[in-house]
Amino acid sequence: MRDQTFHGYWLLTGNVSILSKRLKAQNVYDLEGICLGSSGVKAFYAVDPSIGSLLYQTGYLTIKAISEYWRAFSLGLPNREIKIGLLSELLNLYRDGNIQDTTMLTLAISSALQKKDLPELMNLLNKLIAPICCEHWKQRADFLFKATTVLAFQLLSAHLDTEVHCTDKPPEVHMIVKQISIFMVFNC
Structure with missing residues (x-):
């Protein structure tokens, strides 16, 4: 608050290159509109998580829309x-x-x-x-x-x-x- 300006403090708390390397290894580049079912949003498998679950659980994706009928969640970049x-x-x-x-x-x-x-x-x-x-x-x-x-x-x-x-x-x-x-x- 002392600077009276916004900075990218959140990204400084983690290492985005680890996620980026995983995304590249899995040929993922379009992060808008990734969809997960309700189990994908809740579950996180430490051994081999799906890329959507990993990005959601780490805060790199957020819920943008919900399909009530299918209980599906459309994810996107939060900010x-x-x-x-x-x-x-x-x-x-x-x-x-x-x-x-x-x-x-x-x-x-x-x-x-x-x-x-x-x-x-x-x-x-x-x-x-x-x-x-x-x-x-x-x-x-x-x-x-x-x-x-x-x-x-x-x-x-x-x-x-x-x-x-x-x-x-x-x-x-x-x-x-x-x-x-x-x-x-x-x-x-």
């Missing part, structure tokens, strides 16, 4: 501090980059989106994925592109719908940035 801390760390792990570079690129992507500068946005997305190790890229190019891009846009609070397939066209990955009204199509 900006956790969102920025966890997603930045996870994005950095996926792209094999350094955290300062990741943060600066995310800010530049935000600026390009606000200016509706599609060529600059494409340039920045290329820079975002550039540090990914060549061996990783060869094995999982589509997944890594999708994971890094979704994480970057979620950090900017832009909602993405990925893999919306059109029946009259070849399969494409569509990314719709709803809040900014830019439509981008990336061919797989």
Whole structure:
């Protein structure tokens, strides 16, 4: 209270990199909308917890909506501090980059989106994925592109719908940035 400003004190009490490494190992990158049944919210298995239960029990996810009929809980990130801390760390792990570079690129992507500068946005997305190790890229190019891009846009609070397939066209990955009204199509 002495500083008269809010800081990220909660994240300083734990080590987000342990969770981020587990998320990456399980190929998890989209943390909004994870659903658990009532047993998943209550139960916590120390040996091999589900990722949703682990994130809920540790406070990295909170209940956003409840389906009374199914007794299912839709989980999401509880606040900006956790969102920025966890997603930045996870994005950095996926792209094999350094955290300062990741943060600066995310800010530049935000600026390009606000200016509706599609060529600059494409340039920045290329820079975002550039540090990914060549061996990783060869094995999982589509997944890594999708994971890094979704994480970057979620950090900017832009909602993405990925893999919306059109029946009259070849399969494409569509990314719709709803809040900014830019439509981008990336061919797989």
